[in-house]
Amino acid sequence: MDFEQADAINQAIRLLSLRHRARAAALLAPLGLHTGQEALLLELARTGPAIQSQLSEALGCEPPSVTLMTRKLEAGGHIRRSPAPSDKRASVVELTDSGKALADQVKQLWCALAEETVTGLPAETVAELPGILRTLTGNVDTRRSRRPQGDGSVVQRGSAGRIGL
Amino acid sequence: MDFEQADAINQAIRLLSLRHRARAAALLAPLGLHTGQEALLLELARTGPAIQSQLSEALGCEPPSVTLMTRKLEAGGHIRRSPAPSDKRASVVELTDSGKALADQVKQLWCALAEETVTGLPAETVAELPGILRTLTGNVDTRRSRRPQGDGSVVQRGSAGRIGL
DNA sequence: GCATAAATATTATGCGCATAACTAATCCTA
DNA sequence: TAGGATTAGTTATGCGCATAATATTTATGC
Numbered sequence: 001m002d003f004e005q006a007d008a009i010n011q012a013i014r015l016l017s018l019r020h021r022a023r024a025a026a027l028l029a030p031l032g033l034h035t036g037q038e039a040l041l042l043e044l045a046r047t048g049p050a051i052q053s054q055l056s057e058a059l060g061c062e063p064p065s066v067t068l069m070t071r072k073l074e075a076g077g078h079i080r081r082s083p084a085p086s087d088k089r090a091s092v093v094e095l096t097d098s099g100k101a102l103a104d105q106v107k108q109l110w111c112a113l114a115e116e117t118v119t120g121l122p123a124e125t126v127a128e129l130p131g132i133l134r135t136l137t138g139n140v141d142t143r144r145s146r147r148p149q150g151d152g153s154v155v156q157r158g159s160a161g162r163i164g165l
Numbered sequence: 166m167d168f169e170q171a172d173a174i175n176q177a178i179r180l181l182s183l184r185h186r187a188r189a190a191a192l193l194a195p196l197g198l199h200t201g202q203e204a205l206l207l208e209l210a211r212t213g214p215a216i217q218s219q220l221s222e223a224l225g226c227e228p229p230s231v232t233l234m235t236r237k238l239e240a241g242g243h244i245r246r247s248p249a250p251s252d253k254r255a256s257v258v259e260l261t262d263s264g265k266a267l268a269d270q271v272k273q274l275w276c277a278l279a280e281e282t283v284t285g286l287p288a289e290t291v292a293e294l295p296g297i298l299r300t301l302t303g304n305v306d307t308r309r310s311r312r313p314q315g316d317g318s319v320v321q322r323g324s325a326g327r328i329g330l
Numbered sequence: 331g332c333a334t335a336a337a338t339a340t341t342a343t344g345c346g347c348a349t350a351a352c353t354a355a356t357c358c359t360a
Numbered sequence: 361t362a363g364g365a366t367t368a369g370t371t372a373t374g375c376g377c378a379t380a381a382t383a384t385t386t387a388t389g390c
Contacts, residue, residue, distance in 0.1 A: 001279055001280050002276070003275065005279065005295075006275050006276040006278070006279030007272075007275055007279075009283065009294060009295055010278055010279050010282070011204070012294070012299055013298060014185075014186075014204065014225075015225050016182070016302045017185070018225055018226065019225070019302045019306045019308075020175075020179075020302075022307060022348085023305035025348090025375095034375060034376075035375085036375090039176070042172065051338080052338075052339065053337075053338060060183055060184070061377065061378085064340075064378075064379085065378075066339090067339065067341085068375095068376080068377090087385075088384080088385055089337070089338040089385045089386070090337090090338060091338085091339075107168050111167070111168055113171070113175055114172075114174040115166050115171070116304055117175070117304050118174065119304045120300055120304065125297060129174060129177070129297075130170075130174055132286065132294075133174075133177035133178060134177055135286060136286075137177065139285065140278070140281060141188075142191060183377080186377095187378085190378085199345060200345085201346060201347080202346095217368070217369065218367075218368060221368095226346085226347065228369065228370085229349085229369085230346070230348075232369065232370060232371085233346080249368095252368080253356085253368095255355095255367090255368055255369080256369075
């Protein structure tokens, strides 16, 4: 691949990261949330109570990040942390009522953001976009032990990447 | 748009950001570079000397970020900063010989990263990927005065977004 | 059963990028 | 030409996420 093309791809990904994150931050700010916290709330809303290592895996960030996120969301009253009964090391994280309400707001906001993001793209492109993005992600994912994952075809929907849950 | 689909898109973008950035960091580390600095080197290699406000515009990050990036790259001996002759406020940034050599290394690395990233995707998808990503970026770009930019078709190649240069 | 390995979570620290507040220089207008 | 607005750059500060090191608990191998 020539440099022009390579740079177009890498640069586009870099810029998309910056802008999408900035836009998300702007939308989440009125709810008192910072970027990243919404992912934790949505994950808890999706799967129910979980321990932090599970959240770390689901969110794709490291345990120390989860520690900080949970601490701040707990301080905001949106989640509750309790020691796991069967494992004294682990702490179970779950949404409070306030957190559930907030998660619902985030869901609406998330739909608006996604719609805004894909504006102007043909429907078929939008349909295969998640698969494409997941393939790209899988190709550069160093966490999941360098497993290539991409077989060429568009990746299936759903939680394709979940392994150890 | 329903939440499932919206979340698939937003989450995929978020994860791609994290992973692509992490992979880039891993590749750049042996060169003594941190993520973001490579973009500055490549921009200087592409367009020659520039003042920081131009770099800020080209890289899509804010002036304070450019201040820090240039300071560190200057400390590393890769760039040189000199006062602009025609404008006492501005400082001209240019590559040193060491910086040019480093930029060449980054270029190779950038090609490898792009190839790795799009592994397994059909060639036609790869071809339209930059345009798709730029459309997404333009849709959520709050810096360029909320101009929608996306007309539906895949966006043209090259420096589509450059305006004030 | 005990020593060793693995897992869970935390603290400390560092980088990238952001915004806010500030200085200094240039531009523009009246 | 004098003065307010704009522009270029910096400093201070904060957040997200990362790695490294640590404590504590659980699992494992002999």
